[in-house]
Amino acid sequence: MGSHVHTPISERHSEKPVFSAEKMVEVQRVINEYPEGKSKSALIRILHIAEESFGGWLSIETMDYVAEILKIEPIEVYEVATFYTMFNVQPVGNYVFEVCRTGPCMLVGSDQLIDYIGNKLDIKVGETTKDGMFTLKTAECLGACGYGPMLQCGKKYHEHLNPEKVDKLIDAYRSGNTNIEI
Ligand code: FES
Numbered sequence: 001m002g003s004h005v006h007t008p009i010s011e012r013h014s015e016k017p018v019f020s021a022e023k024m025v026e027v028q029r030v031i032n033e034y035p036e037g038k039s040k041s042a043l044i045r046i047l048h049i050a051e052e053s054f055g056g057w058l059s060i061e062t063m064d065y066v067a068e069i070l071k072i073e074p075i076e077v078y079e080v081a082t083f084y085t086m087f088n089v090q091p092v093g094n095y096v097f098e099v100c101r102t103g104p105c106m107l108v109g110s111d112q113l114i115d116y117i118g119n120k121l122d123i124k125v126g127e128t129t130k131d132g133m134f135t136l137k138t139a140e141c142l143g144a145c146g147y148g149p150m151l152q153c154g155k156k157y158h159e160h161l162n163p164e165k166v167d168k169l170i171d172a173y174r175s176g177n178t179n180i181e182i
């Protein structure tokens with residue numbers, strides 16, 4: 001179990017984002033994979049790096065910074081960032097639960113799962129807990145249709161969920177155990 005440092009949303013700064021030297025190397029490596037003048041093709045990958053680097057969400061300042069790096073117009077970044085639900089354009093909690101609510105998952109109880117998580121965390125879809133720990137979102141098919149109801153948190157999938165498993169999952173994340181297998 002790793003130690004867990006929790007930064008309240010109010011203390012997360014979004015002004016003047018600058019990639020660390022290490023991240024900048026990664027960003028440049030991604031850009032270099034595309035032909036000269038086609039840096040926009042790297043946009044989605046760079047936005048993922050930006051989200052990871054700047055508190056899990058994309059502020060206007062962050063999107064402007066990405067536009068500057070890719071030498072494209074800010075509006076081109078806003079369009080992509082707001083189109084894909086996987087990107088957060090509002091501050092989010094340390095852990096973002098994205099519950100699939102597409103047909104196959106809905107048939108096995110995704111709506112009830114969403115209600116259960118919302119009631120347990122005392123938030124609605126799209127909201128973040130007061131302690132800044134969890135955000136609840138819904139998502140379209142996450143490609144695990146035979147394993148529903150399910151949710152994604154970061155890079156992990158949690159499948160065949162029920163209230164008991166959700167309780168365990170939330171307790172684990174609260175204590176910083178993000179490796180829990182459910
Ligand atoms: S329908 Fe939920 S993962 Fe595909």
